Amino acid sequence: QKEVEQDPGPLSVPEGAIVSLNCTYSNSAFQYFMWYRQYSRKGPELLMYTYSSGNKEDGRFTAQVDKSSKYISLFIRDSQPSDSATYLCAMTVDYKLSFGAGTTVTVRA
């Protein structure tokens, strides 16, 4: 079993829709939880990070962590074509980041 499970999609939504992305994990020692956005042929770009259960909002993005269920989510409101990318969840303990496989999202104009 992988430490971090993420549905690879692909996910296609119309412009303006809410995008919902999820990851589950098995290691209860994970301390910090992150979402990265990766455009094709580019390095991952940090979107959000949090260390506690609950919601964290930044503009159109909301990150949600449920440590009791070992489940994290990312919601993108009012999605735009520029949001089309691969979204990677990641979580860390000590020096090591563990990544999900990434979900490819396409927002149709």
Added chain:
Amino acid sequence: SQTIHQWPATLVQPVGSPLSLECTVEGTSNPNLYWYRQAAGRGLQLLFYSVGIGQISSEVPQNLSASRPQDRQFILSSKKLLLSDSGFYLCAWDRVPSQETQYFGPGTRLLVL
């Protein structure tokens, strides 16, 4: 502000040839440095990490090696490339002692033929 550079951006190499990929970080001192490989459609696999000059930890046994000759320079090498070494190589850094998150470079796309 901090920036991270990688070069080359793209590389095509024959099987059996050597490899040297370079990563440098600007705007910070004594960072933790990391090398990852990302295969098509898959997540990132940690290859090496370094907490200081000359200190390298390997996560996956393979024909690759890493070195850190200077505080903000991290090099990924191979003496003889294999077909399976093809992939997207990413360098990342984070602050010490905080390990909240890592920041990635633009990556090097390596194709071994």
